[in-house]
Amino acid sequence: MPLPVPEHIAFLGGFLPRLCGIATFTHDLCEAVAEAAPGSQCFAGAVNDRIDAYDYPPRVRFELDEKDLDSYRRAADFLNFNNAGVLCVQHEFGIYGGGAGSHLLALLREVRMPVVTTLHTILSNPNATQLRVMEELIRRSDRLVVMAHKGAEILRDTYAAPDDKVDLIPHGIPDMPFIDSSFYKAQLGVEGRKVLLTFGLLGPGKGIEYAIEALPGIVARHPNVVYLVLGATHPHLVAHEGESYRLSLERLAEDLGVKEHVIFYNRFVSLDDLKEFIGATDIYLTPYLNEAQITSGTLAYVFGAGKAVVSTPYWHAQELLSDGRGTLVPFRDPHAIADGVCAYLDDPARLKATRDEAYLLGRDMIWPAVAQRYLESFRRARTERRATPRSAFAGWTLASRPYELPPLRLDHIIRMSDGTGILQHATFNVPNFHEGYCTDDNARAFILCNLLDELGGGSPSENTDRLATSYLAFLAAALNPETGRFRNFMSHGRQWLEASGSEDSHARALWATGTGSGRSRNPGHRRLSAQLFERSLPVVEAFSSPRAWAFTLLGIHEYLRTAPDHAPAKALREDLTARLVRLWNACATDDWPWFESSATYDNARLCQALFISARGAANPEALEIALKSLGWLISVQKTQKGHFRPIGSNGFYVKGGARAYFDQQPVEAQSMVSACLAAYRATRDDLWLREAKRAFEWFLGRNDLGLPLYDSSGGGCSDGLHPDRVSENQGAESTLAFHLALAEMNLAAHALAPAPTPAPAPAPAPAPAS
Structure with missing residues (x-):
């Protein structure tokens, strides 16, 4: 028997007032579910894309820094301790940190409740990193929500996701009355004109230039047409390119002689304002340039409001507008856009019939209906995996939890x-x-x-x-x-x-x-x-x-x-x-398996270079030498107590002589981290991950003096470890050595490649006496 709706329902994604489609969706879904399940407490976690956080509403109970891996683990702790009965994740590669958004996986590995993931982007030709992220995301989600049949098809064919794990739920839309557009046109000051609309965050992929190029042909037959481009330029685009795309569109309209027929409204509008703009619309245009768009919230909004649509055939549009429910035109074809628009304007009866059918079908897409379908997905997820978050705490031993790395701090x-x-x-x-x-x-x-x-x-x-x-x-x-x-x-x-x-x-x-x-x-x-x-x-x-x-x-x-x-x-x-x-x-000899008659500085780089080059050039001899030399270097730089002790720069280590214990340099720990991670990538033997961790912990105090070299308060690293103290100076080489090692350890933590059969690695020789 299905479990009841959970008492606590958590949502994760962007959240208003952040300006992006995912933030709007997460907010609207959370509010709709809260209204549909008044006995449940709905709360959200917001992913921040900037240092200064947004002024979130009370519904947001926790926040994540997009690029801070540890904040994802802290969020998992928060969800577990607050007894969330289900977590609904909004997934889009670009809103989470790490390669292809892999930071999200750190959270999903630790949460103890069922996970229902809404997939806003589903790539049919993912790169290797995107494929690995998606495969683990699918594996760690109890239910997968897609908004189009095409999404379910790609999940099955590209990612081998089981069909019975997938729920098809349309993109939610606000419930708008079906009334004549003249009512709203009067409010917006465009009465007596035929209104074409495109809305959403502005960016080059929207193809608006092709709609503007279609205007001369449209205006020649319908001089009362006005094209309204509604929406702010995407904040990330503004940060890096300014308003160059919008300005290019404005110049294009002027060059084509249609500037009197184009209105740019450079705002991220509220839902109430958006309803007025949609209400005033006669025909909606989505001239997007890329077929591989599985979801368009803007298309869902206007279609469900009963508007005729002329669109390029990206996946969501193909599905929603099929069987005459709209007009599909080829990509990058202004003449076809003009013909599609004029076909509606020339035939008011056809325009009305299209609107009537769209509005009728849209009743299944309004938020109250969509919220009920999400609640059913939540029930199925809980029935299939009955979670007990608090009792799972007993299993949180050090061995079961990921190794926690220090947070990034670049002050110094x-x-x-x-x-x-x-x-x-x-x-x-x-x-x-x-x-x-x-x-x-x-x-x-x-x-x-x-x-x-x-x-x-x-x-x-x-x-x-x-x-x-x-x-x-x-x-x-x-x-x-x-x-x-x-x-x-x-x-x-x-x-x-x-x-x-x-x-x-x-x-x-x-x-x-x-x-x-x-x-x-x-x-x-x-x-x-x-x-x-x-x-x-x-x-x-x-x-x-x-x-x-x-x-x-x-x-x-x-x-x-x-x-x-x-x-x-x-x-x-x-x-x-x-x-x-x-x-x-x-x-090299049996008792001195090294490249030179002395081991001096940046020693492990010789091993690292051979690991990397052996893989790139398929050189088994180089790989064997890399394994032997790094195994020996580990053995002479590990004490009986088990901590890393780099060869000191005060004399180094000459064959047949005594090795120098001090002064120990940060670059040696860094190069050992790099080489061990290269060895792991070449062999998939966990031994090398343990040795990388051992070398990294030298910075944090697992060393001869038990003192940290890394200053967590300012982000600097001491220049070395002396016999009796840590150097008080924090030069560039040392500080960069720590941060490079930290970055590599973080990259290794995000590596999700499936492990091949490990190659044999030589066991390090017995450690010298400490």
Whole structure:
């Protein structure tokens, strides 16, 4: 027997007053269900897309920061402890953080109540990340709600979702009276005119330019037509491009001589105001450009209000307007739009018949009817999985919960950066101008910005985009066009102190520009990075530093993400990989399985480079060497107490000699984290995840002194661990080492690729005495 409606019903998504379609939908659904189930307490969790939160109504009981993974876990705790009987999630890839919105999965893995997920976007050709996210989302949802038959079809064919898990519920709409449009036209001052309407957040994908191009043909036959474009430009578009799209539409209308027939109303209107605009409409236009749109709330609103629609054949429109319930026209075809509109205006009887049928069918779409169908879905979810949230608390042992990483805090990095780049050193936590800047640190900082933007999953934040621009500009200035080499050191007065930097600094710049080329979401950054990478790559062939070879291999790997057929990069990858293999074969012995006769600095980068290159070039010998060398490096950097102890910079570790225990440097912990994560990606052996965690915890106090190097209050990291104390200075290299390690650990936490059969990994040798 189905369970009754739960006492507490939670909703998750955007929420008004945030300006987006998902926020409006979540708000309207929550209110409709609350009215349909007066015995239940309905509350919402709102996903914030900006630092300064919105002024939410009391219905919103908790908030999530889109890009903060820990806030999703805290939200799961809130839902569990507040006995939510069901969680209704609004899913759209773009509103959650992480790759393809993967942050949401951190919440779904921990909630103890049934989950009903409404899928607002269902991709028929997802990329690998989107596919992995959707597969886990489907697996962790008890019921899946789609708004069109096409959505259920894609779920079955593309994602193998079981049909009996899917509920078809239309997009909800407000209940509007079916009255003559003249009533509302008088209120809006367009009486006596035929009104065409497009509404919603404005952006290039809406295809409004094609509707404007259709106007001359429409106006020639019906001079009393006015086209009303209602809605604000999408806030994210305004943040990055301003009003360029709207201005281009206005110029187009002027050039075509129809500016007297176009009204732009640049506002996000209230529901009451929207009802008036829809009421005044004769024909609704949706000239969208992409077929793969499974849901359109604006289309649902006007169709259910009994309006004739002329639309391009995106999926939702194909389904809703079939059998003569509207007019479908080809994509990007102004003449067809004009013909479709005029066919209605020329035939008032047909226009009225279309309106009558749309309004009749729309009665199943009004919010009270939709709310009842959601309540039935909630009952089914609870019947199929009876949840007991509070009793599940007993199982929340440390072993069962995800590893919690520190929250992101960039205060010190911002403090260390100016319009030139990031300064090298700090006295305590104050930037040291005297030491100036270096390419090494600006390269690291640029890599960090790209990783943080990837973690965000959407457009770059204002801070990271601004910082990345400064760091990339520094790298561009560092490249000496006469030598093809990057300079390294610059004074605070912006004077270069050398004609060429070290091989290592040049290779770190290559690594950074390769990363920008392969990962940046900023088109200008991506193009400039590729240009710098290609100009500075050839000189590496003459380099002799093994670490420069390794850094270059890491940069090549990143660059090949978007230029997989670049022959010079692939050839150099093969050459540098072979050099590291030869270096190993010439030096390694059973008791010293290493590349050189001493282990010095950034040691694990040699292993990491071989892991990555072995995968990219299918080189089993390189993979075997990477596994052996990293296994040995772990063994000599782990104490009997089980914590990470990097080889100290005060003497390093020479074959046959005693290893230096101090001074321990943050870059060693960071490089070990990176190498262990690369080993895990190559083998899927959980051993490497445990070792990455061990190395990362060195920053947090799991070290020889039991003292944290990371300052959680300001986001800085100490320059090293001495025998008796932590360094009091927080330079760029050390702070960036921590934040790069944190970013990589977060990226690893979001990786959802299915695990292949693990390759054998050598067990680390016994730890030396502590």
